[in-house]
Amino acid sequence: MNLEKIRFYLALFLGRLVYFFMKTLGLDATTFPGKVALKIDPKFLTKIKDRFNRIILVTGTNGKTTTNNLIFQIVTKSGFKALGNLEGANLRTGIATTFIRDPSYYDFGVFEVDEGIFPFVFKDLKPDYVVITNFFRDQLDRYGEIDTTVEKIKGSIKDSRKQILILNADDPFVSRFSDLSNRKIYYGIGKKIREKDTEEIKESIYCPKCGKRLHYEFFNYAQLGRYFCECGFRNPDYDYYIISAEYKENKWFIHIKDGDEDLFLTFIYPGVYNLYNVVSAYSVGRVLGIDKESLKDIISNFSFRLGRLEKFNYEGYERILVLVKNPAGYNQVLDTIKDDPNEKVLLLILNDNIADGRDVSWIWDVDFEKIREDNISAIICSGTRAEDLLVRLKYAEVPLNKIVLENNLNNAILKILSFKAKTYILPTYTALFKSRKLIMKRLRNGT
Amino acid sequence: MELKILHMYPDLLNLYGDRGNIIVLERRARWRGIKVEVLNFTRDKEEDIEKADIIFLGGGSDREQELLFSHIIKFRDILKDLIEENIVFLAICGGYQLLGEYYLDAYGNKIEGLSILNFYTQAEKGRLIGNILIEVDLPIYPKTLVGFENHGGRTYHNYKSLGKVIKGYGNNGKDFTEGIIYKNLIGTYLHGPLLSKNPHLADFIIKRALERKYNMEIELSKLNDEEEFLAHYRIKERILKEGGRFNISLSKRLFF
Numbered sequence: 228m229n230l231e232k233i234r235f236y237l238a239l240f241l242g243r244l245v246y247f248f249m250k251t252l253g254l255d256a257t258t259f260p261g262k263v264a265l266k267i268d269p270k271f272l273t274k275i276k277d278r279f280n281r282i283i284l285v286t287g288t289n290g291k292t293t294t295n296n297l298i299f300q301i302v303t304k305s306g307f308k309a310l311g312n313l314e315g316a317n318l319r320t321g322i323a324t325t326f327i328r329d330p331s332y333y334d335f336g337v338f339e340v341d342e343g344i345f346p347f348v349f350k351d352l353k354p355d356y357v358v359i360t361n362f363f364r365d366q367l368d369r370y371g372e373i374d375t376t377v378e379k380i381k382g383s384i385k386d387s388r389k390q391i392l393i394l395n396a397d398d399p400f401v402s403r404f405s406d407l408s409n410r411k412i413y414y415g416i417g418k419k420i421r422e423k424d425t426e427e428i429k430e431s432i433y434c435p436k437c438g439k440r441l442h443y444e445f446f447n448y449a450q451l452g453r454y455f456c457e458c459g460f461r462n463p464d465y466d467y468y469i470i471s472a473e474y475k476e477n478k479w480f481i482h483i484k485d486g487d488e489d490l491f492l493t494f495i496y497p498g499v500y501n502l503y504n505v506v507s508a509y510s511v512g513r514v515l516g517i518d519k520e521s522l523k524d525i526i527s528n529f530s531f532r533l534g535r536l537e538k539f540n541y542e543g544y545e546r547i548l549v550l551v552k553n554p555a556g557y558n559q560v561l562d563t564i565k566d567d568p569n570e571k572v573l574l575l576i577l578n579d580n581i582a583d584g585r586d587v588s589w590i591w592d593v594d595f596e597k598i599r600e601d602n603i604s605a606i607i608c609s610g611t612r613a614e615d616l617l618v619r620l621k622y623a624e625v626p627l628n629k630i631v632l633e634n635n636l637n638n639a640i641l642k643i644l645s646f647k648a649k650t651y652i653l654p655t656y657t658a659l660f661k662s663r664k665l666i667m668k669r670l671r672n673g674t
Numbered sequence: 675m676e677l678k679i680l681h682m683y684p685d686l687l688n689l690y691g692d693r694g695n696i697i698v699l700e701r702r703a704r705w706r707g708i709k710v711e712v713l714n715f716t717r718d719k720e721e722d723i724e725k726a727d728i729i730f731l732g733g734g735s736d737r738e739q740e741l742l743f744s745h746i747i748k749f750r751d752i753l754k755d756l757i758e759e760n761i762v763f764l765a766i767c768g769g770y771q772l773l774g775e776y777y778l779d780a781y782g783n784k785i786e787g788l789s790i791l792n793f794y795t796q797a798e799k800g801r802l803i804g805n806i807l808i809e810v811d812l813p814i815y816p817k818t819l820v821g822f823e824n825h826g827g828r829t830y831h832n833y834k835s836l837g838k839v840i841k842g843y844g845n846n847g848k849d850f851t852e853g854i855i856y857k858n859l860i861g862t863y864l865h866g867p868l869l870s871k872n873p874h875l876a877d878f879i880i881k882r883a884l885e886r887k888y889n890m891e892i893e894l895s896k897l898n899d900e901e902e903f904l905a906h907y908r909i910k911e912r913i914l915k916e917g918g919r920f921n922i923s924l925s926k927r928l929f930f
Contacts, residue, residue, distance in 0.1 A: 586690065586822045589866075599805060614908045618870050621902075
């Protein structure tokens, strides 16, 4: 056994030790064991690469976790053995931890990767497939501007041609990858889904080729839509796309166009953004050679834990937990709330820890004006920057007598659950797990 | 009374929630019964700049700033004249840098600025990121401004600065100055929705703009700013508690 191998097994062994230790103590062991392993063996990820027959990486700003979970279920339910970081720990430490938990040999590695560190993970894991969802402003204090992020990801893929890219054709940022020489598969939505359009911040409505203003036939979600430029830049042709979709009876009814064939499936999570997650995962499934009918069944029966959008029932009312982390995603969630005809209450939680982004300026790009005159009877603001939310709501002219400031998250959760009404709880990243824990605790103690 | 706010290139210069400043100015004027009009000045729709009472120039990504330079340069002389004639002007981050002579990027390339003011900015190693607290040199109370900064460029100038850095970096992280004041122009690295947690600065801007327009002294009616100052003091306390060295000693008047 050479030194490198010894180092690897030592890292794996100590990582596992830390993992079981943390598990015993009931700690959240999603990143730290990996951190320990990477400290001992910085080449840890490179060395686990050969444990996978094929590797799929999912990156972009929004939709990574849902897409990754969808792909994981598609692969495993088709009979493959796979490993994935399904809980959204998407830095190197998270990926390493995922392996430490279940070291083995796999058909597939299915990993979501934070867009900021993608180039490094790409170099380590040399994936076979790369799925890119979209690019929105998110935590700019960590990553600099979107352009830089896009260029870095592109630069890392450029030198190797073996990857198959699965790209969102509706995002002008993503279609910038078109000039790479890799094989490319494009997905998208060929129709405007939500007719009630509201003005939202569009990340880039300028042509990446010539700099002129992009024209849009329609938008579906922030800058995602049907665009074209005088210079010829436009959506690449779809390989797989959603031709229509309707949300009713608590689920999406989706019509996918796959070549000349039509496929009808359902999906239980609301929001137009979830349509993109469905069609991207569907495209991956097709690229992997999985047949349409199986994909239809897997996607239609898909559900997963974790607050990307999680529903609880407490005292007879639906309590919905949704992660919010950037304006594009937040606006989508507000649309969903606005479209919900029920009387409801909201808990908004804004933290500014490093994983949330220390800069909370982004909440001014969220259109809270949308919920100004809605049938929302109370809004609680919480988190380390609750006051910033309060000010934002004041300037959105949401009536102040509806709003309560409660910095303490525990109290805020108790208070919001005491309402006899449909509830939306919107935490940023570091408040998500804590909120979930507190809700679960209440569920156990309560009824 | 009426007020016209000109928002320059809202479609391109809109990083970090900059538009929050327009929202704050518009609401605070409207809440006082002042009729406000926001004019969006873009490459496709050139509003008459001379109609403006307040001009706002935010920050954009490098690519976006490059895209608009060939356009804004055509209006350089009008902007310069208006600034000399005491127009109320707020420039943030990239918009602030743009007013100078040039920006020297990390590769040593000189990127031309509007040369409305005589200063320059240069990229140096590391970005200056974090919460910032400054003591402001304007006739407003409280004397502090809070915000967030995130910039790679360091600005050096000999004008009056907007204030002294108590915690954070400011213009260049070296001389403890932050921002610039020239006549009624304010430039600053406190980016994004600066005015939301600094309503006293927002009111100063509105007041100056009205005084210039109506050529008389104006006393703005009081608003209830409880929420805004709650946010202001909350983050101020946090910044003061955070580790690290103070740039200047704290004077008593900084506390409420």
